[in-house]
Amino acid sequence: MHQALKDPRLSADELAPGAPARLQVPQEGRPSSFLRMDDPEHSRLRGMIASEFTARKVRSMRPALQRLVDELLDEPGALPQRADLHDVSSMRLPTLVIARVLGVPDEDSEFFTEKTRGALSQGDPAASYTAFPEMTRYLEDMADRGLRKPGDDLMGRLAARRAAGEITRDEIVGITRLVLVAGHETTTNQIALSVLTLLQDPGLRAQVLADPAALVPRYIEESMRFWSLSQDAILRVALEDMELGGVAVHKGDAVVISIPAANHDESVFADAGRIDVHGTPVRISSGGSARTTAWVLRPPGSKWSSRSRRSSSASPG
DSSP states (O other): OHHHHHOTTEEOOTTSTTOOOOSOOOOOSSOSSGGGOOTTHHHHHHHTTGGGGSHHHHHHHHHHHHHHHHHHHHGGGGSSSOOOHIIIIITHHHHHHHHHHHTOOGGGHHHHHHHHHHHTOTTOHHHHHHHHHHHHHHHHHHHHHHHHSOOSSHHHHHHHHHHTTSSOHHHHHHHHHHHHHHHHHHHHHHHHHHHHHHHHOHHHHHHHHHSHHHHHHHHHHHHHHHHOOTTSOEEEEESSOEEETTEEEOTTOEEEEOHHHHHTOTTTSTTTTSOOTTSOOOOOBTTBEEEEEEEEEOOTTSOOEEEEEEEEEOOOO
């Protein structure tokens, strides 16, 4: 995993010939975000928001986020009938949090929520193709407003960099759209699936509730490992012929690096298909892995190949 992620012969550039597409959204003729760029552009743009998501910065947001969570959890109790957690909480929470991080005005929150859902609706490509450019135009307008009147938010700070000539309007839109997509999809599904898992497993639920102070944090870590939502499709394209984990990869081959496979490696996790809140906390992230699993996507007429091979690094996430 570490080798594949760091190898410069595997490009993240989504405009490179053979590069795979994950999200069904309109193509714009430029990389959609720095995640789909190679260095030095990747590091330059990533560095512009790194300070926004440090542990200290996130801790400073916790009181406001706790109030928001409490409000969302209290709402179903006031409803005359049962409510869907996904609709009233797990989907709304990340949208509202991201809106505040970006600096979306309160009066735009309903529009922002609606277009976010539409743009990320991969089950309905037509809706996604309609909402995606509308969301892009909204972010473009926000970038322009931030240039005229920078606020104390991510968009305002990026606008200040734009005024200094450090970043373009298109790059700001790409960064903020990445924050929107990455923060919304993963958080929404992680909340819903973590709750569903506890509801469907009375034994696990009883264990966690018996010692919530110690086991709720442990359950969250294990649930993140088990579902592995944040890194479900790391995409690369080979710039030259090479070998990866004992597999021949040809120039132009698309490679899908699977962190979920690493997080279910039986040589690292004794019972990887079960959530264990009493085991040693380990979660594989993009920093390294005990096993690399990559799918090599070849042109029509050829077969996909999948291989996994032990690598030398393992890191807790």
